[in-house]
Amino acid sequence: MFAAKEELSKIQQESEVLTSEVSDEAIDRKARKLMPAAVYKEIAELQEDVKTEKHRRSELREVMELKRMSSLRPLLEELEKG
Incomplete structure (x- = not known):
């Protein structure tokens, strides 16, 4: 043991x-x-750009989800009224 x-x-x-x-x-x-400094710097900048784009895409996805939910609200209210 x-x-x-x-x-x-x-x-x-x-x-x-x-x-x-x-x-x-x-x-x-x-x-x-x-890596040479210039190459490393370029790669680091590209990585930062990718990170920024991912964040932006995530924000846009949230906005689209909110729009989708708000567009469904009237339909749900109508269904509740019967």
Whole structure:
């Protein structure tokens, strides 16, 4: 039983190490070291653009959902009246 707990603890520690090695920050640090500054800067700017566009798309999706819900309200009220 003790050996199993010890083995589980060892596996969890190894998992944490591997997870930290593949985190976005770790990958970013490694890329920064390996790439020329101009290339890294261009990639970072493109990543920021993608992030901005995803956020914008998410906001637009919320607006469309609100419009869809508000357009259904009169129909639901009419159905309630019978």
